[in-house]
Amino acid sequence: MHRRLFRLAGGALAACLVSLSAQAAGDPEAGQQIVMKGDGQGAPCVACHGLDGAGNDAGGFPRLAGMDADYLAHQIRSYNDGSRVSPIMQPNVTKLSEQQIQDVAAYYAGQEVVASTQPAEPDAAEMALGRKLVERGDWSAYIPSCDSCHGPGALGVGADFPMLAGQHPTYIAQQLRAWQAGTRHNDPNLLMTGVAERLSDAQIDAVAAYLSRLPVTVSGGQ
Amino acid sequence: MKTTWYAMLLALVAAPLQAQDVKVPVNLPPMPEGKYVHEAPTLEDLEADESINPELKKVILKGRDMFINTQQFRGEYVFNDLSCSSCHLGEGKLNWSGPVWPAVTTLPDFRGKNQHVNSLEERIAGCFSFSMNGTPPEYGSDDMLALAAYHQWVATNAPVYERNIGGRGFGHLGREMPADISYEKGQVVYEANCAICHGEDGAGQKKDGQVVFPPLWGDGSYNWGAGMVRVYTAASFIKNNMPLGKPGSLSDADAWNVALYINSQERPQDPRYTGDAKETREKYLNFHKYSMYGTERDGRTLGQHDNTGSKPFLKPAALKPRTFE
Numbered sequence: 001m002h003r004r005l006f007r008l009a010g011g012a013l014a015a016c017l018v019s020l021s022a023q024a025a026g027d028p029e030a031g032q033q034i035v036m037k038g039d040g041q042g043a044p045c046v047a048c049h050g051l052d053g054a055g056n057d058a059g060g061f062p063r064l065a066g067m068d069a070d071y072l073a074h075q076i077r078s079y080n081d082g083s084r085v086s087p088i089m090q091p092n093v094t095k096l097s098e099q100q101i102q103d104v105a106a107y108y109a110g111q112e113v114v115a116s117t118q119p120a121e122p123d124a125a126e127m128a129l130g131r132k133l134v135e136r137g138d139w140s141a142y143i144p145s146c147d148s149c150h151g152p153g154a155l156g157v158g159a160d161f162p163m164l165a166g167q168h169p170t171y172i173a174q175q176l177r178a179w180q181a182g183t184r185h186n187d188p189n190l191l192m193t194g195v196a197e198r199l200s201d202a203q204i205d206a207v208a209a210y211l212s213r214l215p216v217t218v219s220g221g222q
Numbered sequence: 223m224k225t226t227w228y229a230m231l232l233a234l235v236a237a238p239l240q241a242q243d244v245k246v247p248v249n250l251p252p253m254p255e256g257k258y259v260h261e262a263p264t265l266e267d268l269e270a271d272e273s274i275n276p277e278l279k280k281v282i283l284k285g286r287d288m289f290i291n292t293q294q295f296r297g298e299y300v301f302n303d304l305s306c307s308s309c310h311l312g313e314g315k316l317n318w319s320g321p322v323w324p325a326v327t328t329l330p331d332f333r334g335k336n337q338h339v340n341s342l343e344e345r346i347a348g349c350f351s352f353s354m355n356g357t358p359p360e361y362g363s364d365d366m367l368a369l370a371a372y373h374q375w376v377a378t379n380a381p382v383y384e385r386n387i388g389g390r391g392f393g394h395l396g397r398e399m400p401a402d403i404s405y406e407k408g409q410v411v412y413e414a415n416c417a418i419c420h421g422e423d424g425a426g427q428k429k430d431g432q433v434v435f436p437p438l439w440g441d442g443s444y445n446w447g448a449g450m451v452r453v454y455t456a457a458s459f460i461k462n463n464m465p466l467g468k469p470g471s472l473s474d475a476d477a478w479n480v481a482l483y484i485n486s487q488e489r490p491q492d493p494r495y496t497g498d499a500k501e502t503r504e505k506y507l508n509f510h511k512y513s514m515y516g517t518e519r520d521g522r523t524l525g526q527h528d529n530t531g532s533k534p535f536l537k538p539a540a541l542k543p544r545t546f547e
Contacts, residue, residue, distance in 0.1 A: 136265075139312035142248045144467050149419075151429040158427065160418055182245075188418055194246030194467045 026069060026099075026106025034096070034104050042092030045104065053111045057119060057168040057212075060088075066216065069102070069109035070159035074186070076101045083186035085178075113216045116166060122209045130210025133203060141198050146207065149191065154214055160188055165214035172208035249470025250318055250462060257388030260323060262315040263378050278371065285372025288365065289314055289322075292354065293433060299365075301533035302355040302490070303426060303433045303442035309353060309450065311463055315376055317389025318462040318469075323377035324390050334508060338544045342370055347540045352448035355490045355531050357538035393458035397512060399478055405519075408483025411476045415465050424487060439487035441531040447492035452512035456481035486514045486524065490531035493541060499525035 038044035045064075049055050053065030064072060076093050078084035096104070121127075132138070134154060137145035146154055149161050156163030164172065178184035179196035187193055199207070253259055263271075265286075268279060288295070290313055292305035306322075307313060314322040325345045333340045335348070346369055347358035359365035413422070419435040420426055426437035437443040444450050450459065461477035462469050472480070492515065496502045500523060503516030510516060515525045530536055 136313070139316055142467070142469070144311075148434070148466065151434050152432050155429065157429050157434050185245075189415065189465065189468075190246050191418075191465065191467060194248075197244060197246065198248075 026073075026102035026104070028103070028107040028110050030100070031103035031105070031107030034100055035107055039093055039095040039100070041095045045092065048088075048092075049108075052114050053108050054114055054116050055168055055171070057116075057170050060170050060174055061168075062171045063113070063116060063167055064108040065111035066113035067109060067163055068156060068159050069105040071156075071162045072105040072108055073101050074159070076105070078184075078186035083184075085183040113166070115216075116168065118169060118212045121213075122206075126206045127210055127213075129203065129206035130208075133199075133207045134210055134214075138203070141200075143195055143198050143203075146195075146211070153217075154211055155217065163216070164211045166216035167212060169205075169208040169212040172211055173204050176204045176208070246468055246471070251394050251470075253317075253388045257386050258381065258384050259317075259388040260321070260377075260380050262321070262323060262376050268375065281368050281371045282375045285368035285370070285375075286313065288369055289372055295356075295365075297532075299350055299359055300354045300356040301531055302437070302444065303428075304354055304436050304444065305433075306349065306354075308436045309459065313376075314373075318391075318393050318458075320392055320459070321376075321389060322373050323380055324387050326374045326377035327380045327382050328385060336541075336543070339546070342373060344540075346370065346373070347538075351493055351538045351541055353444045353450065355443075355445040355448075355533050357533075357535075358540050361540070391458070392455060393462045395454060395458045395461055395474055395477065397454045399453055399457075399482070400475065403475065403478040403482055405479075405483050405486055407476075408479035408481070408486075411472070411480040412483050415472065416480065419466065424484065438484045439489050441490060441529070443489050445490040445492060445531070446513070446515050446525045447494055447509075451485050451489070451515065452509070453478070453481050453485050453514065454512055456485055482514070486519050488524065488527070488529075490533065491527065491529060491536060492525065493537040495525075495536060499523050 035045040035049075038047075048059060048061040049064050050061070053063065055061040055063040075084065076096065079086065079090040079093055080096075093101075133143065134146045137143045137148070146164065149157070150164050151157040151161060154164040156165075175184060176196045176199055179187075179193050180199075185193065268274065268282060274282075289306040289310075292300055292307075293303070309320060310316075310322055311319040314320075325342050329342050329345055330339050332338065333345075340348075343358075343361050343366055346366070347361070350356045350358035359369070416438070420438050421435070424437060424439040425442060426433060427435040449455050457474075457478045460481055461472060461474060465471065492502060492506075494502060494506060496505060499516040501516075502525070503510040503513075517524055
């Protein structure tokens with residue numbers, strides 16, 4: 001009896017949450033305004049992430065175009081709650097409301113991905129090591145393949161496992177080291193933490209180089 | 223002498239430091255002393271080994287590809303969403319994740335599950351028939367030989383008929399379910415730790431039609447005759463392999479709770495079904511006494527149905543007794 005009541009209540013709550021998130025879905029046009037002008041205090045997003053949302057390797061600015069909207073929104077909230085620390089990025093989003101966060105996320109998620117140019121091709125041995133980690137992992141150090149969570153071709157799976165293909169190598173390497181240093185700990189259930197802390201320096205560089213050269217196809221398919 | 227000192231010092235200093243630093247430790251059971259611990263060869267070893275005939279290399283690699291991407295045989299040998307490597311992690315080499323090579327060095331042998339002496343091919347056929355809800359490649363066929371060649375290569379240098387094997391199977395939680403294990407607690411564990419990948423409904427997740435996170439119940443999962451339906455087998459697998467990348471992070475009790483939860487959900491019929499789940503349970507009680515098959519849950523008998531998933535038959539022809547007469 002009790003259990004049934006609980007289930008009913010749980011079901012109603014879940015239904016509410018679904019309709020709430022459907023209502024509150026971001027408005028990409030409102031998002032574009034914010035991207036061009038900023039949050040009213042920090043710099044406009046385009047200053048670093050570019051007009052095309054492609055970011056920039058040398059600056060350590062990630063590509064945002066074509067990434068999952070809920071993933072991006074979660075990252076902005078993470079900068080604001082301190083579970084992800086970046087003195088460069090964080091000041092630009094402190095003034096955004098929850099609705100505005102969803103708006104910018106929706107804008108970037110819908111933006112077309114342009115092929116980005118990466119620094120000079122690393123040597124074949126480094127690429128081979130990167131490929132091995134992405135497709136097979138390194139079980140001798142208990143590292144599952146990146147693809148086993150980030151999906152085939154590292155193109156991402158839903159809101160929790162972001163696309164890594166075609167991301168800038170400097171940024172990828174920085175994030176893996178941020179997990180090691182503890183300045184990023186916003187991953188659900190520490191699922192990425194364990195993997196990141198087992199990677200060696202050489203593995204981080206190799207995997208960043210390899211991932212940055214994987215082709216991006218945004219299909220939105222589940 | 224010097225190096226020994228150095229190593230001891232390092233061990234003393236490094237061990238506590240590491241334990242503090244690491245946020246997600248790899249908590250696998252210690253390897254009991256006196257066991258044979260296998261070092262499986264790597265793909266790089268295979269590529270570099272000039273003593274292996276190139277044609278054999280090709281066949282081993284084909285077997286490896288069949289093992290990790292078994293979905294290429296969907297609708298032929300496989301009728302669910304799994305690959306062999308979904309349960310045998312690390313390409314079938316990882317300890318405590320059902321490493322497959324012991325089948326090469328311990329078979330032919332008698333198996334309780336089918337009550338006769340089995341070959342390696344029959345062992346592989348067993349996982350196709352139950353775990354993959356399918357039907358095996360024909361005995362002696364190119365596909366079967368390629369898989370067998372892969373298994374045998376993984377067993378390179380392991381002693382034949384050695385039975386004292388470390389890390390075999392999935393682990394160490396024992397066969398008897400502790401008393402205070404419950405479905406309700408299992409559901410809580412599931413929603414907090416597993417649903418993010420395997421889905422609220424246990425159906426797993428696909429991306430562009432490719433399986434990323436395999437289903438734990440329902441039509442796309444292992445059938446009611448698979449080793450994984452034994453609650454103790456699932457509990458040990460989960461304890462030492464799940465959540466992915468975080469082995470040993472659940473308590474023993476929570477591994478049991480969640481194993482009971484996922485194995486109390488519906489899945490495709492046991493190929494040995496007689497038409498009555500309770501009767502089938504009794505007939506194969508040496509196996510099903512550890513599963514929830516044929517027991518009651520929410521007023522229904524688990525496994526009392528004709529659903530074979532996407533498989534258009536119940537029992538693969540390869541499942542037949544041997545008498546050696």
